[in-house]
Amino acid sequence: MEMLRGRFAPSPSGRMHLGNLFSALLAWLSVRAAGGTLVLRIEDLDPDRCRGEYADALMDDLRWLGLDWDEGDGVGGPQGPYRQSKRTEIYAAAFDALEHRGLVYPCYCTRAERLAASAPHRGDGEAVYAGKCRDLTPAQREERARTRRPAWRLMVPDREIAFTDGLQGAYVENLLRDCGDFIIRRSDGVYAYQLAVTVDDGAMGITQVVRGRDLLFSTPRQLYLYQLLGLTPPEFYHVPLLLAPDGRRLSKREHDLDMGALRARFSPEALLGWLAALAGLVDHPEPVGAGELAKAFSWEKVRKEDVFVPETLLKA
Ligand code: GLU
């Protein structure tokens, strides 16, 4: 049997909060329960949002909880570097390969222009790109390039991409209708998440991706990139989001739930007990070690629906 290779791929754009931890724990448990290998990849592509201190803090927070990794930042391994900011050449090669096949074109739309297109919106609230810049003539491109640096879009076919998520079940999307040509390189030159994550998971031999349910909508785009790049896709498990009392997903607004505050209030075992209860793995939030949870882990127990964070956890 093929060895399971999972990964945790956080963006160091702030201190981790309970929601990041929830995904990290499930990725870790799934790998450890199967005796697989866990890779830690730091997704610090966006230089405006990501900071080295946050990467250090998140590794320290994971270790504090007892969530270790076998390959990746901090421990090394054969598929490095494990920071996306150091992998630009790898993304450039993939981008060039797609461009040489005539699948990439420059998009000069402003944000206002993109939003003004009255196309319907997909599940994640992004506007569907109607292809405005696809058929610009070389002269029109030259004209627009005088005042604007383009983003680069991948042309998508009028085709359904279907897959079965390990937790959420069947999901299908027509790339052209539900998404449109999507950006694989931003106008500031930074390679986009969709391209980088696919290239990396492919290059690192990842066979299982566990991540938040908000990324379910990105998966068809990534599956299409797997096809184009000739890479084998992993299986996907999209786990529930943790919700604040107002029904919005947890974010850095909930300061009581960032790891700095949580570490001051809880022991690692107490926090793991809460996370396990929120995931549906145990009935009561009693202190428990990560290893103990791994012994009893099964995806069948994991809840599929988003979950409100109880008041007791929110209150400092
Ligand atoms: N870096 C992404 C994030 O922190 C996760 C990417 C993924 O798991 O595919 O939101």
Ligand code: ZN
């Ligand atoms: Zn455009």
